[in-house]
Amino acid sequence: MKRALWALGSIITLFVVFAPAAALAQDNEPGAGFLAGFLMVELILFAVFYVYFALALQTIAKKTNTANAWLAWIPLVNIFLMLNIAQKPGWWFILCLIPIVNLVMLIIIWMAIAERRGKPGWWGIMWIVPVMNIIMPGYLAWSD
Numbered sequence: 001m002k003r004a005l006w007a008l009g010s011i012i013t014l015f016v017v018f019a020p021a022a023a024l025a026q027d028n029e030p031g032a033g034f035l036a037g038f039l040m041v042e043l044i045l046f047a048v049f050y051v052y053f054a055l056a057l058q059t060i061a062k063k064t065n066t067a068n069a070w071l072a073w074i075p076l077v078n079i080f081l082m083l084n085i086a087q088k089p090g091w092w093f094i095l096c097l098i099p100i101v102n103l104v105m106l107i108i109i110w111m112a113i114a115e116r117r118g119k120p121g122w123w124g125i126m127w128i129v130p131v132m133n134i135i136m137p138g139y140l141a142w143s144d
Contacts, residue, residue, distance in 0.1 A: 049134070054078070056138050056140070057078060058073070059142065061084075064116050064117065067084070069081070080093060082109050085116060092105060096109075110127045113140060114140055117143075
């Protein structure tokens with residue numbers, strides 16, 4: 001969910017800020033060129049993390065024999081895939097859209113996903129730790 005909202009925010013940022021920045025860059029404004037370059041780096045980093053997360057989620061779905069593993073590539077719909085992997089009801093999707101509540105729900109969902117992969121449930125709590133939230137999906141996907 002957090003990544004899907006980040007994707008939406010990055011796309012909106014790209015259209016709202018990058019277009020005027022490109023126009024300013026034509027006026028030889030040094031700050032506009034820096035801003036445009038910064039946004040391109042942000043977009044590339046977002047794409048790398050999105051591909052990594054989608055591959056990890058798709059691999060987890062395949063290893064848990066969950067149908068429609070390809071849903072990992074579609075923003076917001078990948079939450080339904082996570083709910084299917086965790087064997088939680090589909091209406092929890094609504095709870096994942098409510099601020100603050102979504103943090104608790106995603107921790108519970110990742111705990112269930114970790115247990116489905118045969119790992120301790122506390123791995124789901126690692127989702128809120130800044131560096132571990134990048135490592136955790138890969139560990140759950142590609143470890144034995």
